[in-house]
Structure formats: structure tokens, C-alpha cells
Amino acid sequence: xxxxxxxxxxxxxxxxxxxxxxxxxxxxxxxxxxxxxxxxxxxxxxxxxxxxxxxxxxxxxxxxxxxxxxxxxxxxxxxxxxxxxxxxxxxxxxxxxxxxxxxxxxxxxxxxxxx
Amino acid sequence: xxxxxxxxxxxxxxxxxxxxxxxxxxxxxxxxxxxxxxxxxxxxxxxxxxxxxxxxxxxxxxxxxxxxxxxxxxxxxxxxxxxxxxxxxxxxxxxxxxxxxxxxxxxxxxxxxx
Numbered sequence: 655x656x657x658x659x660x661x662x663x664x665x666x667x668x669x670x671x672x673x674x675x676x677x678x679x680x681x682x683x684x685x686x687x688x689x690x691x692x693x694x695x696x697x698x699x700x701x702x703x704x705x706x707x708x709x710x711x712x713x714x715x716x717x718x719x720x721x722x723x724x725x726x727x728x729x730x731x732x733x734x735x736x737x738x739x740x741x742x743x744x745x746x747x748x749x750x751x752x753x754x755x756x757x758x759x760x761x762x763x764x765x766x767x768x769x
Numbered sequence: 770x771x772x773x774x775x776x777x778x779x780x781x782x783x784x785x786x787x788x789x790x791x792x793x794x795x796x797x798x799x800x801x802x803x804x805x806x807x808x809x810x811x812x813x814x815x816x817x818x819x820x821x822x823x824x825x826x827x828x829x830x831x832x833x834x835x836x837x838x839x840x841x842x843x844x845x846x847x848x849x850x851x852x853x854x855x856x857x858x859x860x861x862x863x864x865x866x867x868x869x870x871x872x873x874x875x876x877x878x879x880x881x882x883x
Contacts, residue, residue, distance in 0.1 A: 658812070689873075694778075694875060695875060696775075696858060696873045696874055696875035696876050697813070697858060697871075697873040698873070699871070699872075713770065713872075744812055744813070746812075757803070757815045757818075758803075758815070758871065760805075760812030760813050760814065761812050762810070762811055762812050763811075763812055
């Protein structure tokens with residue numbers, strides 16, 4: 655089974671802190687994604703990556719950056735955390751196929767609270 | 770970009786009855802429509818998907834229909850059971866040949882009443 659793990663289930667940080675959220679997948683997937691989930695807003699794509707060192711902006715990249723130095727690891731970085739970044743963060747991965755689209759596998763999420 | 774509308778936001782049905790969740794999308798170039806189920810404390814998990822060259826797909830008690838002309842698709846769950854209680858998300862994807870993120874609806878909280 656594909657497993658996507660996230661470094662923390664719960665995280666509490668202070669305004670202005672630099673925050674790192676780590677995601678690791680064990681199935682050699684090319685694609686990795688970061689979403690945030692907020693009540694009434696569903697899941698919104700922050701960034702995605704289709705290869706090592708490659709990254710693409712999603713719908714809401716402002717205030718975030720990402721890093722993909724190894725194929726299995728995709729990090730989300732909040733350079734200076736703000737209270738409006740309090741949210742549930744979900745990481746996902748998928749296998750890229752040029753002909754068909756493939757299932758995205760999600761991690762359990764990290765609930766980040768910024769005080 | 771793509772915009773996905775999902776209704777209703779909350780749906781309560783009696784155990785054994787059917788549940789229907791509806792979604793509309795804006796980009797006629799979207800060609801892949803998955804449905805995800807999210808149980809409490811877990812990440813979303815794919816339950817069924819449909820591609821634009823198919824009008825209907827069924828998997829046991831779950832079915833999805835797609836109307837490309839009207840740009841809407843629906844999830845149908847028959848003979849609902851307590852374990853169907855969860856938040857369901859529809860999504861749409863337009864791929865330009867690389868990897869693109871899904872555009873999700875806002876979710877439907879399905880409650881199965883015993």
C-alpha cells in the first residue's frame with residue numbers, strides 16, 4: 655500500500671516563526687502536492703511538484719514556498735507564519751502517467767495553529 | 770482557472786436510503802473527475818472516478834454520472850450504511866500534459882441516520 659506520512663499531526667507556532675512541514679511518500683511517485691483544508695472552503699492547492707527540484711504554483715501560493723530535494727520528500731515552508739495560515743495541511747502524491755491520470759494518495763494531515 | 774461547485778454542503782439520510790451529491794465545473798477542457806471520501810481524522814481517499822469519455826461508472830453501491838454538455842457530475846450512493854458517514858469531495862482536473870493539482874469542491878458532510 656502507498657503510504658504518505660507527514661511529520662506532525664498537530665503543530666503550534668507563533669506569528670513570525672519559520673515553519674517547516676515535511677511529507678514523505680514510499681511509492682516512488684513523481685508527483686507531490688500540498689493542499690490546505692479550511693471549513694467551508696474545501697481543499698485548495700498551494701504548490702505541486704512533478705520531479706525533484708521542480709515546483710509549480712497552485713491556486714494559493716502566497717506566503718508559502720516548497721522544497722523537493724529528494725523524490726520521496728516534499729517540504730512546505732512558511733517563511734513567516736501568520737494567524738491566517740492556521741489550517742489543516744494535506745500532502746498528497748501520485749504516479750505520473752502520460753496517458754491516464756492517477757489517484758492522489760493523501761497523508762493524514764497536519765493541523766497547524768499560529769498564535 | 771477551473772471552478773467546482775458542490776451541493777449540498779450537508780446531507781442527512783436514513784440508513785438504507787440513497788444519497789446524491791452534485792457538482793458543476795466551469796472549464797470545458799477538464800477531463801477527469803474523481804470523488805474522495807474523508808473520514809474523521811484521516812486524509813481524503815479516492816472512492817471512484819470518471820473520465821470525460823464515459824457517461825456513467827458504477828462500483829457496487831457507488832455510481833458516478835457525468836454530463837459534459839451541462840458540465841455537471843454526480844455521486845450516487847445506494848443502500849446507505851453507517852460507515853458511509855463522512856465528508857465527500859468532488860474534483861476536476863485539466864491536464865496540459867504534466868502533473869496538475871485537482872480543483873476540489875467545498876465538500877459535502879454526509880450523515881447517515883440510524
